[in-house]
Amino acid sequence: MKRPHYLIGAMAAVIVLAGLAGAAVLLRPGGGSRAGGGVQIGGPFALLNGAGKTVTDRDFHGRFMLVYFGYTHCPDVCPTTLSDMATAVDKLPKASRARVVPVFITVDPARDTPAIIGDYAQAFGSEMVGLTGSDAAVAAVEAEYHVYAAKHPLAHGDYGMDHSSIMYVMGPDGGFLGVIGDGTKPAEIAERLLAFGA
Amino acid sequence: MRLVAGFFWLAATAAGHAAPAVAVSDGWARATLPHQDEGVAYLTLRSAGGDTLTGVDSPAAGMVMLHQTTQKNGVSSMEDVDSLALPAGKDVALAPGGTHLMLMDVKHALKPGDTLRLSLHFSKAGDVSVSVPVLPVSATGPRK
Numbered sequence: 001m002k003r004p005h006y007l008i009g010a011m012a013a014v015i016v017l018a019g020l021a022g023a024a025v026l027l028r029p030g031g032g033s034r035a036g037g038g039v040q041i042g043g044p045f046a047l048l049n050g051a052g053k054t055v056t057d058r059d060f061h062g063r064f065m066l067v068y069f070g071y072t073h074c075p076d077v078c079p080t081t082l083s084d085m086a087t088a089v090d091k092l093p094k095a096s097r098a099r100v101v102p103v104f105i106t107v108d109p110a111r112d113t114p115a116i117i118g119d120y121a122q123a124f125g126s127e128m129v130g131l132t133g134s135d136a137a138v139a140a141v142e143a144e145y146h147v148y149a150a151k152h153p154l155a156h157g158d159y160g161m162d163h164s165s166i167m168y169v170m171g172p173d174g175g176f177l178g179v180i181g182d183g184t185k186p187a188e189i190a191e192r193l194l195a196f197g198a
Numbered sequence: 199m200r201l202v203a204g205f206f207w208l209a210a211t212a213a214g215h216a217a218p219a220v221a222v223s224d225g226w227a228r229a230t231l232p233h234q235d236e237g238v239a240y241l242t243l244r245s246a247g248g249d250t251l252t253g254v255d256s257p258a259a260g261m262v263m264l265h266q267t268t269q270k271n272g273v274s275s276m277e278d279v280d281s282l283a284l285p286a287g288k289d290v291a292l293a294p295g296g297t298h299l300m301l302m303d304v305k306h307a308l309k310p311g312d313t314l315r316l317s318l319h320f321s322k323a324g325d326v327s328v329s330v331p332v333l334p335v336s337a338t339g340p341r342k
Contacts (some may be wrong), residue, residue: 075238075276076267080294083336116233123335149275165274
């Protein structure tokens with residue numbers, strides 16, 4: 001699979017690190033927003049949910065998205081982060097909880113079919129939405145979010161995916177609000193969501 | 199030695215002689231979904247005199263690899279680890295986001311409530327067999 005976004009990914013990683021270090025992120029209203037380096041994060045997408053139905057960014061407008069990119073054959077960091085996301089959303093006050101959708105987007109569409117990503121996301125509860133799509137559709141959303149993803153060969157001809165491991169917070173208008181690093185405790189994720197206005 | 203939850207810690211038998219034992223605690227495996235042929239297990243090891251974990255087998259998996267999750271510039275990756283040194287008297291924790299036992303070619307889906315048998319190979323203590331509980335896919339630690 002071609003992933004022509006390595007440079008952008010590296011830039012995004014720098015921006016993300018800056019964000020984690022507490023650097024100010026300049027917010028702009030509207031779909032997608034510019035972060036400190038003038039880089040747009042987020043934007044329109046058309047992907048498939050667990051039922052194989054097309055879901056676009058507009059379907060989430062009016063709610064906050066807590067977005068994580070990963071893959072279901074990822075045994076360690078993905079389930080840990082997704083579990084933290086689900087726990088965090090469950091910790092929110094009821095009204096806020098209804099406004100936040102945890103979203104898991106695969107970086108491995110070759111293996112993560114709609115049914116697989118749907119079942120997997122559902123296993124974490126909190127009405128987590130799992131999304132996949134064609135290689136092109138997934139590559140497009142990765143590019144918009146400046147996600148780095150690349151195959152990494154493992155024993156037995158198997159492969160893992162190296163991937164950006166960051167939670168993105170998107171506002172009700174689809175605009176980028178900020179990032180939360182993986183490894184952040186659920187209570188702190190919940191606090192950050194509330195601070196973003198959820 | 200740390201208090202071990204006895205209900206899952208079945209046995210830690212050194213291979214038939216008075217080899218220095220390795221204490222195994224806080225073991226657990228994450229449930230897998232039917233399509234998943236990879237799984238993961240975590241545990242904490244402690245050797246009084248120092249030892250090295252050189253390999254792991256499980257009847258439930260074609261192969262068990264020692265893997266380390268690494269993070270660089272916000273990108274998560276997995277690296278193979280050949281062996282794991284156990285400094286004398288120190289807990290070495292295999293835990294989410296760090297070193298883990300990656301189960302390849304899992305033969306049957308691991309369901310919450312199942313137990314997973316692991317055979318740990320140490321250079322001094324020999325083979326140590328343990329059984330660890332399978333916890334839900336959303337578990338992040340042994341006590342959830």
